[in-house]
Amino acid sequence: MILPTKHISTSHSLLGVGAKILEQLYQPRTVSSLWSAVATMPEVATFERFVLTLDLLYAIGAIEMNAGLLHRCH
Numbered sequence: 001m002i003l004p005t006k007h008i009s010t011s012h013s014l015l016g017v018g019a020k021i022l023e024q025l026y027q028p029r030t031v032s033s034l035w036s037a038v039a040t041m042p043e044v045a046t047f048e049r050f051v052l053t054l055d056l057l058y059a060i061g062a063i064e065m066n067a068g069l070l071h072r073c074h
Helices: 014-024 030-040 047-059
Strands: 063-066 069-072
Touching: 014 030, 014 047, 030 047, 047 063
Parallel strands: none
Antiparallel strands: 063 069
8 A cells, every 4th residue: 555544554554654765865876886775674564665665766756766776855
């Protein structure tokens, strides 16, 4: 689920996972190093959820990729 519902908490929705991922993008990072930083978080859980969350963040304009590095948009 993208948004939290009555049955899915904010921390387990893609929007909540996106917030956790954005916390780790305090500086530009590669996808691999970002995955290493968040892989142990129970909210992220799988690489598939990680990629879906990156897709969501890109679609809403929260992140960009330049020269192989992900960074937050301001």
